[in-house]
Amino acid sequence: MDKECSMYKEHVESGKRKVTLSLTVNGRHVVRDVDPNMTLLHFLRDNLKLIGTKEACGEGECGACTVIMNGKAVTSCIILAVEAEGAQITTVEGLAKDGKLSILQEEFISQDALQCGFCTPGFLMSTRALLDNNPNPTDEEIIEALSGNLCRCTGYIPILKAVKRTIERERKESGF
Amino acid sequence: MISRFTYFKPHNLNEAVQYLEKEENAFVLAGGTDLMILLRRNLINAEHILDIKALPEMDLFNFVDGAGLTIGASVVVNRVVDSEVVSAKYPALHQAAASLASFQLRNRATVVGNICNASPGADLPPALLVYDAVVNITGPQGTRQVPLNEFFTGVKRTVLQRGELVVSVQLPEPGAGDKSVYLRQARLRGHDLATVGIACRLKPDGKVAIGIGAVAPTPKRLFALEDKINERGISKETIEWAAQEIREHIHPITDVRSSAQYRLQIASVLLKRGLLSLIGKEE
Numbered sequence: 001m002d003k004e005c006s007m008y009k010e011h012v013e014s015g016k017r018k019v020t021l022s023l024t025v026n027g028r029h030v031v032r033d034v035d036p037n038m039t040l041l042h043f044l045r046d047n048l049k050l051i052g053t054k055e056a057c058g059e060g061e062c063g064a065c066t067v068i069m070n071g072k073a074v075t076s077c078i079i080l081a082v083e084a085e086g087a088q089i090t091t092v093e094g095l096a097k098d099g100k101l102s103i104l105q106e107e108f109i110s111q112d113a114l115q116c117g118f119c120t121p122g123f124l125m126s127t128r129a130l131l132d133n134n135p136n137p138t139d140e141e142i143i144e145a146l147s148g149n150l151c152r153c154t155g156y157i158p159i160l161k162a163v164k165r166t167i168e169r170e171r172k173e174s175g176f
Numbered sequence: 177m178i179s180r181f182t183y184f185k186p187h188n189l190n191e192a193v194q195y196l197e198k199e200e201n202a203f204v205l206a207g208g209t210d211l212m213i214l215l216r217r218n219l220i221n222a223e224h225i226l227d228i229k230a231l232p233e234m235d236l237f238n239f240v241d242g243a244g245l246t247i248g249a250s251v252v253v254n255r256v257v258d259s260e261v262v263s264a265k266y267p268a269l270h271q272a273a274a275s276l277a278s279f280q281l282r283n284r285a286t287v288v289g290n291i292c293n294a295s296p297g298a299d300l301p302p303a304l305l306v307y308d309a310v311v312n313i314t315g316p317q318g319t320r321q322v323p324l325n326e327f328f329t330g331v332k333r334t335v336l337q338r339g340e341l342v343v344s345v346q347l348p349e350p351g352a353g354d355k356s357v358y359l360r361q362a363r364l365r366g367h368d369l370a371t372v373g374i375a376c377r378l379k380p381d382g383k384v385a386i387g388i389g390a391v392a393p394t395p396k397r398l399f400a401l402e403d404k405i406n407e408r409g410i411s412k413e414t415i416e417w418a419a420q421e422i423r424e425h426i427h428p429i430t431d432v433r434s435s436a437q438y439r440l441q442i443a444s445v446l447l448k449r450g451l452l453s454l455i456g457k458e459e
Contacts, residue, residue, distance in 0.1 A: 016181065066280055083205075144279055148277075
């Protein structure tokens with residue numbers, strides 16, 4: 001059991017021939033040789049040291065590991081790193097610009113939409129992907145887009161409020 | 177994960193078939209939402225992973241008047257959910273697709289993967305079954321077509337032979353006035369496997385088709401029940417009768433999600449609700 005747990009936390013080399021992977025992460029072009037059985041999540045955390053993306057269930061059920069891949073919110077724990085060849089990836093580290101938090105992040109703080117914070121990067125990325133594709137979603141659409149993200153301490157009402165305030169502020173900033 | 181595998185992503189279908197035929201313990205990867213769970217739980221020992229997402233045939237997703245709908249093996253579920261033609265012509269498929277897993281998983285999970293995984297409780301097969309879906313398979317011996325209702329052979333088992341892979345699933349065009357609905361019961365409103373999932377279709381000639389999941393080792397078309405309903409003719413009275421009769425046509429088991437008895441009861445309720453909605457009468 002201990003052995004299995006340690007394998008979930010970090011990648012264990014498979015000994016198979018590595019594959020050269022080239023992709024863009026948070027606007028930066030990255031080329032690395034990766035083990036074929038490494039997940040995208042472990043690639044981001046172990047190789048790129050982008051530890052904002054979290055692992056919780058490890059099976060795509062909870063959404064803590066959500067990143068944006070080619071414009072879509074996906075659970076990085078059940079995607080192989082090699083599947084991301086040529087992809088555009090955005091992680092939670094890609095949201096802040098020039099050391100300033102994004103509106104979305106600010107609103108999660110202002111609405112107390114987090115307590116332990118472990119699920120927060122996943123919620124932020126699911127929301128970002130939604131608003132990038134649909135800047136003016138209905139409540140139902142917001143709830144649907146966040147249906148794969150679980151929060152076990154705060155509850156979803158403050159999160160929904162934070163998302164709605166983000167929509168308003170982003171609309172004002174874009175001049176519509 | 178314990179599996180140590182090589183990863184191969186061919187751009188040519190022949191290469192893919194040859195690889196699957198040659199290599200032991202080779203697994204096909206499309207969305208990975210089922211395969212990766214098996215790998216991470218160490219339930220399979222994969223030595224080779226074949227990623228089909230670069231094969232152009234697999235990306236086909238189109239509707240042709242007269243010929244119907246073709247869904248390639250790398251088409252993800254959310255593409256089907258967002259498709260206007262699916263919503264308009266295959267409502268049960270739209271509803272089943274929209275109820276599958278969670279939003280993020282639907283961005284990766286594929287329609288064909290949902291078939292090939294052959295889970296008894298999968299959401300898409302009941303809806304595909306009522307549209308007489310046909311599975312297009314390619315392999316070392318060439319191509320073949322298998323009706324979806326003959327595709328499943330048991331829990332997580334299909335007719336696929338070594339070296340074969342599914343290229344697409346094809347649905348004939350429904351006639352004007354065709355109606356359908358997919359209903360599912362789960363333990364919670366969000367992300368959960370269906371306790372029972374049922375697709376009901378009412379064709380323009382008044383004949384019904386019923387597909388159901390999670391009540392037998394495989395998703396099933398209830399042909400015998402359909403015949404009996406069609407003999408009687410669809411009406412409120414027939415539907416009341418069918419809601420009882422369905423118990424004789426399904427063989428659910430008790431598992432972590434539900435007792436067999438509850439599945440019998442909810443199948444009855446869902447069938448009644450589904451068929452009544454199709455004839456424009458609510459309960």
